[in-house]
Amino acid sequence: MISMCSEEEIRQMVDDFYAKVRRDEQLGPIFNSRIDDWDHHLVKLTDFWSSLLRGTTRFAGSPMTKHIALPGLSAALFQRWLQLFHETTQTLPNRMMAERADAMAQRIARSLWFGYQTSHRPDVLAEELDLR
Ligand code: HEM
Numbered sequence: 531m532i533s534m535c536s537e538e539e540i541r542q543m544v545d546d547f548y549a550k551v552r553r554d555e556q557l558g559p560i561f562n563s564r565i566d567d568w569d570h571h572l573v574k575l576t577d578f579w580s581s582l583l584r585g586t587t588r589f590a591g592s593p594m595t596k597h598i599a600l601p602g603l604s605a606a607l608f609q610r611w612l613q614l615f616h617e618t619t620q621t622l623p624n625r626m627m628a629e630r631a632d633a634m635a636q637r638i639a640r641s642l643w644f645g646y647q648t649s650h651r652p653d654v655l656a657e658e659l660d661l662r
Contacts, residue, residue: 534583534584534624537584539624540576541576543618544572544579546618546621547614547618548561548568548575551611557607560607577589578593579631582634593642594642594645597645598649605658608639608642608659611639612635615631615632616635619631636661639659640658640661
């Protein structure tokens with residue numbers, strides 16, 4: 531299979547994105563209070579994106595369960611996450627990779643946010659993300 535991007539490009543995207551996340555006023559504290567081994571987290575997220583964009587099968591995790599367990603997530607936080615992700619992909623020279631990554635991030639963010647709401651507030655109709 532021909533891949534649309536290299537492992538090096540994925541590693542770069544993941545490193546740049548989480549560097550932004552860690553500095554972010556809203557998202558930084560959530561990540562920094564949960565993740566004590568950043569090297570491990572970055573390897574895991576590189577595996578995740580490699581599975582999505584290159585069809586490798588290295589990622590084995592349970593993102594839905596992990597996110598449901600985080601207190602206080604909101605549409606605004608998911609939108610902020612997507613904004614920082616898009617700021618990162620905007621700088622990628624590989625435009626096909628950038629577009630695929632953005633589309634997948636949006637889809638997964640919506641799905642996590644739906645799962646989150648269904649788990650925390652099953653009695654209320656789930657709210658959509660404002661994707662612009
Ligand atoms: C409000 C938005 C988000 C926040 C605050 C957030 C926060 C976190 C945190 C704190 C962890 C570590 C959890 C743990 O190890 O216990 C994590 C793991 C992870 N996140 Fe997110 N996240 C968000 C959105 C997303 C989105 C949109 C994606 C995918 C496009 C994503 C992909 C992942 C993956 C793959 C893991 C590893 C899961 C595993 O270990 O099984 N996250 N996230």
